[in-house]
């Protein structure tokens with residue numbers, strides 16, 4: 001087209017003429033020599049014509065394209081999905097299930113190997129794709145839907161097309177990277193990779209796309225139910241990233257809790273999810289907070305995973321100690337979390353201690369009041385359940401765990417005889433006698449389930465040997481207790497802090513917490529322990545303090561804002577202040 005245009009232009013302006021030269025031998029080789037300008041003129045003329053022609057043709061092409069785009073926009077429905085969208089990974093999976101796209105040769109490598117960079121992959125989204133050959137006829141109902149290959153292919157850059165719902169859909173996949181300054185006043189510059197897919201269908205078809213994306217959403221829901229879905233914060237604490245766990249969700253019977261505890265917890269969560277209307281009618285924010293506290297390795301995190309598995313919900317793990325996260329970021333992440341979902345704040349007590357100091361002017365890290373505001377904000381989101389876990393309930397500020405923010409507190413104690421027996425049977429099915437004998441050898445309420453599990457794992461498929469060598473476990477217990485002592489960590493559960501003969505019931509409700517408090521007796525052994533008991537009791541009482549009015553809330557926040565809690569000593573001071581409310 002450009003050539004035709006130039007030919008036309010040249011014919012209009014006139015072709016540059018070159019004087020014919022004939023060599024007359026009588027006049028020598030150069031009869032009349034031209035000036036340099038005369039020689040250059042035709043070349044300049046041609047150059048200008050070409051430059052003008054090039055410019056004009058580019059201009060015309062651009063205009064034509066613009067007009068064409070305008071026209072297309074009138075007659076084409078276009079949807080753009082960016083990689084930041086939480087549905088994006090599932091969309092890639094869904095596209096990989098479309099037969100026409102499976103036959104394309106324009107592909108790129110996808111892997112869930114550890115070092116994705118080796119394969120020039122988008123490190124933020126190491127998607128894997130369902131191996132279709134392993135699936136049955138009914139793809140969406142297949143049990144193996146979550147089955148992922150370690151190395152596979154996905155759509156390559158550029159244009160593709162496929163049919164769905166009786167229409168031809170044009171698809172354009174593209175990637176771009178952006179250089180950005182992560183924070184104000186920071187010299188650090190990062191490259192962020194973005195992906196986007198553009199879908200086009202001729203005609204007005206918003207409803208068509210709605211249907212199509214609903215199918216993708218259904219697939220996501222099914223996948224979440226069939227494999228445990230975990231979202232983690234990205235490295236900049238900006239957005240959620242789906243972790244490719246590719247593991248089956250665990251169920252409540254996987255965790256061995258005290259008698260009836262699992263059932264009560266699951267029922268509580270189910271009841272909550274079914275009571276949306278009741279919450280709305282009562283004008284109460286549709287959210288529920290849980291606090292799981294107790295000795296490490298007793299099943300707090302595992303219980304959250306099991307609840308998510310039973311309810312078919314994804315878990316978003318919030319790491320408050322991430323130095324990139326600040327108050328605004330926390331609120332944004334909570335807003336961006338999928339709905340419904342479980343939000344897990346692990347080791348909530350450690351979030352406000354041992355943090356790297358930040359440079360002046362950097363608005364980093366989450367403040368305590370920021371956390372409280374964010375938790376209260378969860379109420380405005382749809383059906384959120386958040387779980388906080390801690391090994392040090394006594395370190396938590398009463399404001400954090402007050403009724404309304406934490407609705408249910410559950411203590412995870414060291415294993416009792418029944419739990420040891422059930423755990424034995426989980427590893428060595430069909431050996432009830434040995435299970436009983438083993439449980440009798442193990443001191444009650446002294447060991448974490450994780451420690452006992454470790455012993456069972458040393459004797460896979462050898463229940464007799466496992467029982468025979470129970471002494472090894474007792475030695476491990478001694479070692480663990482020594483480590484706790486050396487580290488100066490008070491990792492004892494509430495029960496240990498009280499008279500060892502006292503039976504402390506699992507705290508499953510507000511009333512149960514009160515029962516706990518009444519069950520706490522002074523340990524006669526040491527004065528130090530007495531103080532700890534008092535502190536713990538005091539703390540539990542404060543958990544129940546209802547802040548009655550706005551003014552009181554403000555007072556609490558003021559106190560919390562005054563100084564961030566940096567160590568247990570300061571926590572103690574802060575708690576004393578709070579008590580005066």
Ligand SMILES: Nc1ncnc2c1ncn2[C@@H]1O[C@H](COP(=O)(O)OP(=O)(O)OP(=O)(O)O)[C@@H](O)[C@H]1O
Pocket residue numbers: 254255256257294295296297298299300301302303389390391412449450451453
């Ligand atoms: N009650 C339990 N039932 C079954 N398995 C358990 C139980 N408690 C712990 N385990 C096993 O011990 C391991 C550690 O458990 P988990 O991470 O849930 O403990 P935790 O209380 O959250 O510990 P931490 O406070 O250190 O985070 C898990 O692999 C789990 O299989």
